[in-house]
Amino acid sequence: MFQKTIQEGVCLRLLEERHAAEVFAVVDRERAYLREWLPWVDGTTKVDDTLTFIQSALQQYAANEGFSAGIWRGDQLIGVIGTHKIDWLYRKVEIGYWLASNFQGRGIVTAACRAVIDHAFAQWKLNRVEIHCASGNAKSCAIPKRLGFQFEGTQREAQLVNGRYLDIQVYAMLARDWK
Numbered sequence: 001m002f003q004k005t006i007q008e009g010v011c012l013r014l015l016e017e018r019h020a021a022e023v024f025a026v027v028d029r030e031r032a033y034l035r036e037w038l039p040w041v042d043g044t045t046k047v048d049d050t051l052t053f054i055q056s057a058l059q060q061y062a063a064n065e066g067f068s069a070g071i072w073r074g075d076q077l078i079g080v081i082g083t084h085k086i087d088w089l090y091r092k093v094e095i096g097y098w099l100a101s102n103f104q105g106r107g108i109v110t111a112a113c114r115a116v117i118d119h120a121f122a123q124w125k126l127n128r129v130e131i132h133c134a135s136g137n138a139k140s141c142a143i144p145k146r147l148g149f150q151f152e153g154t155q156r157e158a159q160l161v162n163g164r165y166l167d168i169q170v171y172a173m174l175a176r177d178w179k
């Protein structure tokens with residue numbers, strides 16, 4: 001079971017089915033802020049949608065293909081960080097994240113990423129971790145930069161979010177360069 005304290009009082013814990021209502025409530029409350037950059041927000045309209053997401057994340061975890069963890073401050077869910085499906089052939093993975101707006105600016109997601117990247121290199125023995133951020137999403141792009149990732153280029157109009165095609169910046173870290 002993946003569980004890790006990342007700051008005093010803040011930890012990552014695997015999402016479980018029983019967390020669906022709480023995760024949905026945060027997404028619902030933060031809808032206007034989250035939908036600017038995340039393509040799945042508009043399609044998340046009821047607790048069942050979040051439950052389906054958590055169930056698929058648990059299947060992913062059971063299949064050793066990555067995981068999604070809640071970012072918890074005490075017992076309060078304040079965000080989610082997770083991996084896309086691990087590419088075992090090429091030993092690489094992509095990380096995604098979001099945080100409730102009122103907890104931004106405290107380094108929480110940077111610390112959460114550090115924990116997941118440590119896990120990817122130390123436990124899974126992957127060779128490469130990627131973070132993809134929209135060019136206009138400066139707060140998100142700052143995270144891989146702060147963690148020492150290399151900017152590798154921009155995929156033009158690679159995501160469709162709220163009817164807009166977004167240019168996506170690709171950042172990557174290799175196992176040999178971590179720490």
Ligand SMILES: CC(C)(COP(=O)(O)OP(=O)(O)OC[C@H]1O[C@@H](n2cnc3c(N)ncnc32)[C@H](O)[C@@H]1OP(=O)(O)O)[C@@H](O)C(=O)NCCC(=O)NCCS
Nearest residue numbers: 037097098099104105106107108109110132133139140143
């Ligand atoms: C992008 C997002 C995840 C950033 O979350 P965050 O926790 O504020 O990001 P960080 O962990 O990098 O925090 C950095 C900020 O904390 C400050 N900070 C405070 N203590 C810090 C510490 N110990 N370490 C690092 N940063 C620290 C930094 O100065 C920085 O502040 P600034 O933005 O005013 O420069 C959040 O804004 C979000 O969820 N946005 C909407 C969804 C989204 O865009 N997801 C990503 C899609 S690719």
